[in-house]
């Protein structure tokens with residue numbers, strides 16, 4: 133029952149867009165709850181378009197007093213819980229991270245954005261210290277060009293990797309379709325190819341993102357089982 137939180141104190145880096153795309157992609161197969169914990173509730177507003185997939189439940193109106201309970205309730209109801217958070221450092225964000233099995237830190241490809249990402253990473257590491265448990269996370273580069281790899285972006289990417297920060301190989305490229313889902317209040321599948329270019333490429337981009345997060349979750353789960361096995365063996369010895 134993974135809970136995946138999308139976190140960054142920087143506004144406008146693509147938290148809502150990536151959380152939404154992730155949730156609607158997996159809602160094709162699994163039941164998913166999106167906790168729209170942004171006071172501006174962008175995903176709840178999207179849902180007023182009437183195109184919410186049947187497997188997707190959206191909960192909004194949460195705050196620091198209710199976020200933990202809402203996540204726990206949602207995790208008991210659906211196999212996936214996706215949490216979209218506001219772009220500030222708040223108690224709500226800290227509590228959501230404490231409940232998450234995986235944290236995605238969306239980051240645009242500039243040095244200033246990378247610096248903001250490191251603030252989010254510090255909160256994740258604090259959560260690890262408080263709970264004494266690993267808190268898997270990864271940076272997701274967003275709004276990158278699908279066609280051009282700039283030296284600036286490569287430099288930032290390498291800087292993060294050299295600092296031991298996990299960075300997803302998949303980037304969420306800058307795509308019209310990723311904006312259009314909100315303007316038309318549609319899922320990617322519901323967009324009209326006559327109105328929006330490259331919907332297929334956008335879908336492939338999201339699928340790769342989902343697959344990579346799934347692979348990381350599976351690797352974490354595998355690692356945990358191995359740890360449990362070795363401590364059981366050590367205990368029996």
Ligand SMILES: Nc1ncnc2c1ncn2[C@@H]1O[C@H](COP(=O)(O)OP(=O)(O)OP(=O)(O)O)[C@@H](O)[C@H]1O
Pocket residue numbers: 142143144145146147148149150170217218219220274275276304305306307308310311314
């Ligand atoms: N991959 C992308 N391609 C095209 N546009 C994008 C992409 N990611 C985000 N955007 C656009 O950038 C703007 C900010 O994105 P979004 O709302 O997802 O960021 P956010 O981190 O959730 O912001 P906030 O901190 O305000 O909640 C929006 O106009 C969105 O449409």
Ligand SMILES: [Mg+2]
Pocket residue numbers: 147148149170174216217218219
């Ligand atoms: Mg947002």
